[in-house]
Amino acid sequence: GQTRPVTVVRLVTHGTVEERIVQRARDKIYLMQRTMEARGEGASGDTSEEGARHAEANRDWVQMQSLLISLRKCCNHPQLFGAWMGEVSQKLGEGVMESSGKLATLGALLDVLLPQGRRVVLFSGWTSMLDIIEVFLDERKIQYARLDGSTNRVQRQIDIKQFNAKGSRLQVFMCSTRAGGLGITLTSADTVVLYDSDFNPQADLQAMDRVHRI
Numbered sequence: 001g002q003t004r005p006v007t008v009v010r011l012v013t014h015g016t017v018e019e020r021i022v023q024r025a026r027d028k029i030y031l032m033q034r035t036m037e038a039r040g041e042g043a044s045g046d047t048s049e050e051g052a053r054h055a056e057a058n059r060d061w062v063q064m065q066s067l068l069i070s071l072r073k074c075c076n077h078p079q080l081f082g083a084w085m086g087e088v089s090q091k092l093g094e095g096v097m098e099s100s101g102k103l104a105t106l107g108a109l110l111d112v113l114l115p116q117g118r119r120v121v122l123f124s125g126w127t128s129m130l131d132i133i134e135v136f137l138d139e140r141k142i143q144y145a146r147l148d149g150s151t152n153r154v155q156r157q158i159d160i161k162q163f164n165a166k167g168s169r170l171q172v173f174m175c176s177t178r179a180g181g182l183g184i185t186l187t188s189a190d191t192v193v194l195y196d197s198d199f200n201p202q203a204d205l206q207a208m209d210r211v212h213r214i
Helices: 034-043 049-057 067-078 084-091 101-116 127-139 155-165 201-207
Strands: 120-125 144-148 172-176 190-193
Touching: 049 127, 084 120, 101 127, 120 127, 127 144, 127 172, 144 155, 190 201
Parallel strands: 120 172, 120 190, 144 172
Antiparallel strands: none
16 A cells, blocks of 8 residues: 555643643842942943053953943943952952842842742853852852753753752752753743843743743
8 A cells, every 4th residue: 555644743622731830920120230330331331532541451341342241241240341340349348249239139039939949940141140140159058050051961961850859959050041941841940030131032931931831
């Protein structure tokens, strides 16, 4: 006889899937700038001769000429401009968390969520921002795992399995938005924190779908 192509289609009847998923709720948190963030924002718009002269002595100034990127760094954390911003923060008596309103808000959020037994997946588009958050979590002795473009496939699967395990000690799973946006399942978590939004809104939606799925 002749062989005919066959298409297999999975049918999902109404009420068997979507009703088992908890309704997704989204919240935006607005916050005030800290001293160091305001200073960084002012510096990023300085194209004066004084700024040009400063560029000869400080290579980081060149990196601040892209206004959009600079403002995004200001919103995330002043130390994204370079380690020298940490020295400035120390002179002002500000630590890693105190110099960033967004990181301070993240700390307050975790103080509420983690004691309730909530599991958090945290996304950022900057691996350098994940480095700063890593220091912050270490200071607070919060157990976490991290996944970004440099994480090899074996370690990736180990961390995901440990995080999803029942009674896991890992409370936070950090991901870079692009590396963690596809191919992972973290359904043991019930909270997603987008520390910063991607230029492509679809990347954020894909990131949230890592948790909000069956």
